[in-house]
Amino acid sequence: MSGELERLFEPQLRPFISRRAAVIIGAALTLLVGLGDYVTGADIAFTMLYLVPITFSTWYGGWPAGAAISVLATVCEIAIAVVSPAVNVLVVLWNEVGSMLMFLALAYLLARLRDRLAAERDQKRVIVEQLRHADRLNVIGTLAAGVAHELGTPLNVISGSAELLNTAKTEAEIDEMAQIIRDQATRISTIIRHLLEFGRRAGATVTDLDLNDVARSSTSLLAATARKQACEILFEPMPVPVPIRGNSSELEQVLSNVILNALQAMQGGGKVTVRLGVTARSTIGGTEREFGNVMIDDTGPGIAPQDLPRIFDPFFTTKGVGEGTGLGLSVSYGIVRDHDGAIEVDSSLGRGTRFTVLVPLNTAA
């Protein structure tokens, strides 16, 4: 219930006028009502009309403003009663004290309601902020554990090899250890390069591209790998160009990543279909936008439902250590996001997985 109330009042909770303006407008309205009261002499109706400026100033100016306007309204009423044809002064006072109490009570209740709504909204904002923070910490935690594990092993191997160098007896042993140290250092720099790519990817040159060409070169790049794994890649381009704007090598990297994942998932052989298309998606603003898409279907084992939310997280991998860094899809996600595009995943266990890479169509071309 309070949620609905809050939605209802949400625009009003964001004051578009200042507290001082609320008081001034409230006072002006009160005096206007007072003038009408005096001219017409319609006492009861105008007592009700005073509620308008009181409500207004309370809502926008808070309790002190509401109370001030209530007092002002009462003063108006008393003044009018005094200048009006003589009535019993005691009756006037009795009436006006009563209406002032009513005014104040209304202002107080309104102010309380408003404060509660505002407090609830603030509380919600705090909770959302905490959730976001927790989520960020989660990502940082995964990242830290990943870095510790991914870099820790090669570092340990390097330091260990360096220690063993003393005990090496033959030239061949020394060569072997030196080679291992070099390989491990290369591995570390590869991981660091991937990390940097994930964090900061600016300055990539953007050109007019045909998404067909991008997909074709990624596909042909991996044809040999596919054959080695007894897999088959079917390429189905659009019969017409699919114009987009982007960085071709980055987008090729994205598609290669996804296709390679598909190939690696199908250990016993299988089929990957790379199909081009054009599709419309509604964007955040609610407007429809046309996207060129590359649909990559595999006949692999599918992604476990509990893994699905994490596949784009840095360092998340289901491959064995050394096979994958867990950065491929997170880097791809970053690249596609920078192209104002999206990656969609649809997977069912035992049936296969479909990745759809969407890049906005270049309608200017």
Add this chain to the structure above:
Amino acid sequence: MSGPARLIVADDSREMRWLIRSTLRPWSSQIVEAADGRELFWELLRCSRAYAERDVLVVTDICMPVYSGLDVLEVYDELGYHPSTVVVTSFPAERTQTLVARMGGILIPKPFTTSALRHVVEHVWRA
């Protein structure tokens, strides 16, 4: 001092297996490698048929594909086959430490120096 009749090195990183093997090579000539939990399981099964538990030493990682090193060790613990054990891990949690200790093994955290590894392994073997 002579080493075990059979030494199993289980780690999913090829380089790490190489490092452990190279560190312990001067000490034991009978070294076999296991790249995941399943291979460790089978290697231990073969050992349990051919060797008494006092002749076997296992140096294993915890986080490995298929089964974790601890899972496999726990199975053999249940079966009553207790080879000398050194567990190597990047994430030495207290719970893991107690578990390894209960099975009579010793936990050493990664990263380790080769001399530390040799020292621990020899200590476990003598015990």
